[in-house]
Amino acid sequence: MSNLYNRISKKELKKKMLFNKEPRFVVSFYKYFLIKNTKEFRDEIYKNFYEYNVLGRVYVANEGINAQISIPVKFYFLVKNLLYNFTPELNDLFINKSLNHDSQAFSVLSIKIKKNIVNDGITNPLFNSKNVGIYIKSKQVNTMLNDRKTIFIDMRNSYEYQIGHFPNAIEIKSQTFREQLKKVIQIMDYAKNKNIVMYCTGGIRCEKASAWMHFNGFKYVYHLKGGILGYVHDAKKNGLPILFEGSNFVFDNRMIEKISDKIISFCKQCAKPSDRYVNCSFDLCHLLFIQCENCAIDFKNCCSLKCMHDV
Numbered sequence: 001m002s003n004l005y006n007r008i009s010k011k012e013l014k015k016k017m018l019f020n021k022e023p024r025f026v027v028s029f030y031k032y033f034l035i036k037n038t039k040e041f042r043d044e045i046y047k048n049f050y051e052y053n054v055l056g057r058v059y060v061a062n063e064g065i066n067a068q069i070s071i072p073v074k075f076y077f078l079v080k081n082l083l084y085n086f087t088p089e090l091n092d093l094f095i096n097k098s099l100n101h102d103s104q105a106f107s108v109l110s111i112k113i114k115k116n117i118v119n120d121g122i123t124n125p126l127f128n129s130k131n132v133g134i135y136i137k138s139k140q141v142n143t144m145l146n147d148r149k150t151i152f153i154d155m156r157n158s159y160e161y162q163i164g165h166f167p168n169a170i171e172i173k174s175q176t177f178r179e180q181l182k183k184v185i186q187i188m189d190y191a192k193n194k195n196i197v198m199y200c201t202g203g204i205r206c207e208k209a210s211a212w213m214h215f216n217g218f219k220y221v222y223h224l225k226g227g228i229l230g231y232v233h234d235a236k237k238n239g240l241p242i243l244f245e246g247s248n249f250v251f252d253n254r255m256i257e258k259i260s261d262k263i264i265s266f267c268k269q270c271a272k273p274s275d276r277y278v279n280c281s282f283d284l285c286h287l288l289f290i291q292c293e294n295c296a297i298d299f300k301n302c303c304s305l306k307c308m309h310d311v
Helices: 010-019 038-051 073-086 138-145 158-163 177-187 204-215 227-237 293-298 305-310
Strands: 024-032 055-061 064-072 109-113 134-136 150-154 195-199 220-224 245-249 256-258 277-279 288-290
Touching (some): 038 055, 038 064, 038 073, 038 109, 064 073, 134 138, 138 150, 138 195, 138 220, 138 227, 158 245, 158 288, 195 227, 204 220, 220 227
Parallel strands (some): 055 109, 134 220, 195 220
Antiparallel strands (some): 245 256
16 A cells, blocks of 8 residues: 555545444544654554544654544454554553544544654653553542542643533643643642642543653652543443543544533633533634534624624
């Protein structure tokens, strides 16, 4: 196969996606391990994913792989076994299934080589990303949520935190992960000897953040196995209450996944409860914001009267 990149326009692929109702599983996975030849690794992954009509976003770097993809249901176990056998480092790969599946989550397969699989901004050569915190699952998470001495830290962006989080979890206000890593050390300096639980969507950010906390002198650091997604699946599997409140933001066409019926965020325009994220229809703005269905009609899917009049 000579074509190792998509050659079809995104517009055409999106149209194809809208008409294709083939059932798919939406999954995510990551693994920190050394990849010496990133181009060779990337190209082999692309060839295999293309063969099984996998769509989505994959980052490959010397430090590992990070993927959010959708797989045709009929090929799911083939792709799963392919990954387990692709290289010895992936034979114990933790694959996170989404809470709900949508054939329209992704319209294109994009596999890119990056400097890091998550942009952390860490430059200190002494930092050891493998010195991570202790993994915990739903039972221990629920116990620690009821312990006033334990601090939960949300390692997601502010717009993710806004629509859903664990009760009393600390928001490290930021728009990027690298910005968060700088802030969390300063904000949490008082808690170097306290129990700290870090979480994110699927585990990739909080795993690295836990190693960063260790590197900066924090002693008792935990993080959720599989992130929020792993927590919800494990709680359901074991018949435990799900204590996460609100919805989970996802980086694909779905925008959100419902976790609880509770809505903790509000429409930007009318201030009524809503967790419906949209991008402003005015192309020069394209702001990501929360808008209820009524305001979407009144403002023509725009974030303001100005944008509405400029569309």
